[in-house]
Amino acid sequence: MFKKIISLLLIAGLIPVLAQVDRSRLPEPGPAPEIQLGEYESFELPNGLKVFVVENHKLPKVTFYLQVDSDPALQKEQTGYVEAVGELLRTGTKNRTKDKLDEEIDFLGASFSTSADNITASALSKYKDKIFEIMADVIMNSEFKQEELDKVKKQMISSLAASKDEPNAIARRVRSVLMFGKDHPYGELETEETVNAISLDACKNYYQTYFKPNISYLAIVGDISLEEAKQLVEKYLGGWQKGNVPEHKYNTPKPPLIMKVAMVDRANSVQSVISVCYPVELPVGSEDAIKASVANLILGGSATGRLFMNLREDKAYTYGAYSALRPDPIVGTYFAFAQVRNSVTDSAVAEILKEMKRIRSEKVSEDELAKAKNYLTGNFIRDLENPATIARFAVNTARYNLPKDYYKNYLKNLAAVTIDDVYNTAKKYIKPNNAYILVVGSADEVADKLTKFTVTNKIEYYDINGNPYDPTMKKIPEGLTAEQVIRNYVEAVGGADKLAAVKDRTVKMSGSMQGMNVNVTLYQKYPNKLYQEVDAGVFKQKTVFDGEKGYVEAMGQKQELQGDQLESLKNEALDAVLDYSKYGITPELTGMENINGKDAYRVVLTSAGGKKTTQYYDPDTWLLIRSVSSISTPQGSFTQTMDMSDYKEVDGVKYPFKYIQSFGPQSIELNVNGIEINTGLPDSLFEVK
Structure with missing residues (x-):
């Protein structure tokens, strides 16, 4: 009976014939949603x-x-x-x-x-x-x-x-210098x-x-x-006095004529931060602005973009890869970026460039276009729920001299973007052959493989402040070795006999971080026992190491030291600098590097377990001014940097009395309040219970 009723309804035309629907074709997009902008x-x-x-x-x-x-x-x-x-x-x-x-x-x-x-x-x-x-x-x-x-x-x-010492921050700074130059306000650091x-x-x-x-x-x-x-x-x-305001005009930065590779060397980096970038002339509210936002969204503007799907989902090079194409009243920017492990740095660069070339040479699909427009439409409508958005639209319309109906017609203009529009816009603004490839990472591990991306096979080196330098010009004096640098350091701080006489040491320091006062007390006993207390008021931490094993205790929770943390402490012996080989540590003088505006000798210490620590010595005083190491934690790998200065003598040995420690995005300045030598610290202090 039910089948007969259906048949009668079909004959009567009261329900559609499903067989007549072509499911191989996407439905035609409906008209742009009608929106009612709030009045102002x-x-x-x-x-x-x-x-x-x-x-x-x-x-x-x-x-x-x-x-x-x-x-x-x-x-x-x-x-x-x-x-x-x-x-x-x-x-x-x-x-x-x-x-x-x-x-x-x-x-x-x-x-x-x-x-x-x-x-x-x-x-x-x-x-x-x-x-x-x-x-x-x-x-x-x-x-x-x-x-x-x-x-x-x-x-x-x-x-x-x-x-x-935060690689993403370094990349942002140097990227600005590359794109705009230091003679432009956008490039000043x-x-x-x-x-x-x-x-x-x-x-x-x-x-x-x-x-x-x-x-x-x-x-x-x-x-x-x-x-x-x-x-x-x-x-x-009403009484605010108007006045003449100076106007400033600058030359418009241009993309490089040919692809250039820039390197910021961070010797201890286990990952590379990649940026492919250049300036673009894309004014706010211009005819191309909406089309450009669609093209970039498809390329890398979200977690469904081609860059993300390629570098993360397909290649597993990174946790995320994105791009941005940003309008600006003076000069806009394009940049693609990702953070990858050293071994795949050149491969990741190649894939980013491949996707940039592909969106210029192949038209995007109907599905990609529809999803991009739906995404942007949703964002726009959601923003309208905030009354402040209307005020922002009003200010922008006046500030950038936009058409009065620019925002009222935004969704209409977005809906009108075609595949050909995306193709033509990509060809105009996506420039893989006129880009800077900036890599912040270990030059020793990745630089040679990056030369293939340049016509000249040349890499340009920059420090963290965007200053160019030639690494070949920083030549080590002939015959100088890592062992000699370390011996000179030992003599500079007091001599081998004085250092060997130190059997225990107590250091008390204080500083502040994020508004909190921090007090640190460090006890060390020959050969490599350590006890450290960090007191930040609401947060307290204790580290104990007996020379072989140890733990960290904080907030009532105790965690056994393992991996990099354990190996680092094993290498912190009081007399290690007198004979690194005794502890299985191999020093190597690898070059010179600019540290705080001055060249310094770079010595890499490699432990028996393969962990590397980079130390920098002042060529004039031979004092140690910086130590850099990588730390692996459950939250990821971080670079830890310790700057040392203000050396003062205590019982015949010079010690730094000022430290600036950076760990990931955090930084703390510590000042030494006192150092005591050979007070007879008991072994019980270092017991691991």
Whole structure:
């Protein structure tokens, strides 16, 4: 009976004939979703400040966002002062000290943030008058003080110390230099020298020159009416004085004429950070911008991109490989990136270039195009749930002189992107033959295999600050050996007899990290016993090593030392430097390297188990100034760097009294408070229980 009913319905045409559906073809895409952009109102003050108001009364909250639209300025020998201005804006005004400013904001339960070109404040709508008055005070009356600048500079230098041994941070810095050059504001790099050179006058001058209403945009979003917004802005920012703001023009950076390979040598790296990069002329909101976003998404803009699927899913070279094609009002950028093990560095570069060439030479599939457009459509619609998005659209439309209906027609224009559009856009902006291939890693292990990517078979070397150098020019003096460097070091710190006489040593140090005070006490006893306590207040850690085995104890949990950690401690004997062979350690002088602006001899110590530690010695004083090693943990492999300075004599032996230790992205400066020699430390202190 059921089959008869179906047959009758089919004859009557009341249900479709499934056999007539061609399932081998994808359904035609539907029309672009109709979106209703939130409305905004705008007005302009006599001083030139442009204001955009988005009313949204769903929550009793108001957000104020000020954008200062100035051209980037070259900072030269004081690079970093613009960033410092952003921090100083939060440190007090002519009417409020920093403490009073913090107290008032906290009392309101508000959020408040500043940078060199924008200020954001957010609070419950019943406090909108008060929070905006505070914001206006910061905008017009900020007062910079030397003691606050000194704190900011100290934080910046600490951040630089942490980043100098973080390979991804190094790649970002050197990538900027390669693409833009140091004579362009996008290519300038902060260094310890430039940060130390930052003056209070430079910061004040920047604030007084560029914080002007006639180049600024104010967005107000939330539980507020247009009339209320006008009253607030006129009351508190009506007196903000406009002024002439200098304009800066720079030559537009160009991609290299031929492919170039750049190397940042990190001797102990077990992985390489790869970047394939170049600048592109792709203005914000240009005709190609939407097409370029689709092309890049297919190539490497997500975890479904071709780069990810190739290098991770197919080749298992990496945990992730991506690319970015970013518009910019001055000059845009393209870069593809991945972090891979040393042995497959050249293979990974080849695969990245292959995918870049493929998207230029072969048209993408209908499926890839549909998925990319769906992904971007979803992101756009999701962003619209945030009322601040509408304000951002309004500011961008005015700031970049976009068509008034640019965002209203975004999904329509996205839906109109075709396979041919992606193909033509890729040919225009994806340039595998005009790219910089930057590798941050061990040159000894990967450099030779990278020469095949250049016409000249030449690799250009850069230090971590993007300064080029010729490694062949740093020649070791003829006849100098690792053993001689170490002997010279022994003599420099006091001589073999003095070192041999040290049978136990106690070192007490203190410092701070991420706002926490850290105290370290280190006990060592001949030959290689160790006990270390780290006290950071809420966190305490104890390491015990009896010469053969050991453990780490923290938060009530005890973990046995294994692998790299155990081998490292076995090599920390008090007398090891007097005879490395006694402990199965082989030293090798491998060259010279620039350390903190000065060449140093590089000695690689290889343990019996194959673990390598790289040490750097000052050729003038013969003192050890840096030690670098790789540590393997359950969370991954990290490079640990220890810089040593401020040597002082204790019982005839010179020891460093200042250490800067970097471990992954973390950094801590430790100052030695005291060293005691031969106090008769008991063996029981080092017992592994």
